Amino acid sequence: MTFEELAVPLLSPLYTYARWLTSDAHEAEDLVQETFLKGLRGFGSFTQGTNFRAWMYRILRNTFLTSRSGLKAQTSIDDDPERFEKLPVESTPESLLFARYDVDRLRGAIAELPLPFREVLLLVDIEEMAYRDVAETLSIPVGTVTSRVMRARKKLREAMR
Amino acid sequence: MNHLSAEDVARIADGESQDDAHLRECAICASAVLGEMRLKRAVREAMPRYEVPASLRRRTGGAPILHWMPLAAAAAAAIVVVLAVFYSRGNSANELVDMHATLLASPNAVDVLSTDKHTVKPWFEGRVPFAVPVPELQPPFRLVGGRVVYWHQQPGAYLLIAKGAHRISLFIFRDELRAVKTRDVTSEVWRANGLTFVAIADVPQQDLDALRRSF
Numbered sequence: 001m002t003f004e005e006l007a008v009p010l011l012s013p014l015y016t017y018a019r020w021l022t023s024d025a026h027e028a029e030d031l032v033q034e035t036f037l038k039g040l041r042g043f044g045s046f047t048q049g050t051n052f053r054a055w056m057y058r059i060l061r062n063t064f065l066t067s068r069s070g071l072k073a074q075t076s077i078d079d080d081p082e083r084f085e086k087l088p089v090e091s092t093p094e095s096l097l098f099a100r101y102d103v104d105r106l107r108g109a110i111a112e113l114p115l116p117f118r119e120v121l122l123l124v125d126i127e128e129m130a131y132r133d134v135a136e137t138l139s140i141p142v143g144t145v146t147s148r149v150m151r152a153r154k155k156l157r158e159a160m161r
Numbered sequence: 162m163n164h165l166s167a168e169d170v171a172r173i174a175d176g177e178s179q180d181d182a183h184l185r186e187c188a189i190c191a192s193a194v195l196g197e198m199r200l201k202r203a204v205r206e207a208m209p210r211y212e213v214p215a216s217l218r219r220r221t222g223g224a225p226i227l228h229w230m231p232l233a234a235a236a237a238a239a240i241v242v243v244l245a246v247f248y249s250r251g252n253s254a255n256e257l258v259d260m261h262a263t264l265l266a267s268p269n270a271v272d273v274l275s276t277d278k279h280t281v282k283p284w285f286e287g288r289v290p291f292a293v294p295v296p297e298l299q300p301p302f303r304l305v306g307g308r309v310v311y312w313h314q315q316p317g318a319y320l321l322i323a324k325g326a327h328r329i330s331l332f333i334f335r336d337e338l339r340a341v342k343t344r345d346v347t348s349e350v351w352r353a354n355g356l357t358f359v360a361i362a363d364v365p366q367q368d369l370d371a372l373r374r375s376f
Binding site: 001005006007008009010011012013015016019020025028029032033036048049051052053103106107110121122124125126128130131133146147149150153154156157 | 167168170171172175176177197200201203204205206207208210211212213214216217218221268269270271272274275276277280283284303305306323
């Protein structure tokens with residue numbers, strides 16, 4: 001398949017991803033355009049049949065991380081799985097907690113999440129990516145994806161209390 | 162009783178684990194998974210998809226987007242002459258052909274974009290109430306991806322399959338359909354393993370016959 005055939009269907013999700021990463025419409029446009037240019041230039045090295053979607057998301061994310069706002073957004077978090085692997089479930093009835101949530105407040109809480117947490121939520125909950133695809137996109141182990149998803153949601157719950 | 166870890170709960174809610182035996186016995190963990198699913202839904206609702214500005218569509222190359230337009234136009238033209246297609250459910254064929262044209266005209270024809278059946282098949286798990294058959298397609302057919310579609314209030318699977326520059330829509334439902342006659346637009350309807358397959362495309366009939374043999 002050509003680059004266009006593969007990439008054009010991704011324009012909309014990539015733009016949404018860029019908007020949530022940058023929080024800025026113009027910056028998101030530039031970011032997606034640069035991603036397409038880089039993708040087109042690098043398409044010769046892309047192995048057909050492998051995960052094109054994860055490849056494009058990775059280009060977009062790496063481009064963002066080297067931009068001025070991306071450098072500012074980078075946060076170091078503790079990904080040591082030993083510390084988080086066996087956290088017990090919380091016994092608070094979640095059904096009550098999120099029965100009447102405030103959308104604006106939740107949106108604010110998501111925006112406040114450190115980038116490593118925000119992006120896994122974007123990819124898992126919005127783009128419905130499998131953990132292994134998220135791992136490939138973010139170049140991290142699947143176990144780290146699991147841990148970040150769990151901790152991102154924990155932070156949201158805490159923020160919504 | 163040992164409870165699931167928070168990571169187990171996340172993995173079950175995200176469809177990464179099918180190991181839910183414990184949930185049938187433990188109300189606390191079942192409640193935690195339910196809560197996780199509600200939070201996922203809340204996050205989805207709080208984080209809208211943004212519409213791509215026209216300026217960006219132009220900047221990422223008008224040509225690639227326009228590349229899809231002849232397909233959409235061809236599909237739309239096919240609708241005009243498709244009325245000789247009848248199924249046991251009256252004008253249902255028209256709806257499926259409409260859906261075929263709409264999806265081809267959309268920049269997001271599929272929600273899971275992959276040529277790999279091992280990616281597409283599991284993606285449907287939990288999204289449609291049956292196991293979606295996704296065979297290893299042989300050239301000239303190539304899997305592009307899939308999505309869930311609704312037709313007569315029932316969820317079905319949609320597979321987008323490429324044959325060169327042509328696109329074939331394959332709808333898979335549980336309900337039975339029957340093709341009486343087709344003309345001008347190519348369609349193929351068959352039943353297998355309790356499922357109905359409807360293939361629609363602007364390709365010769367023998368191509369759809371060949372595709373049918375793949376399933």
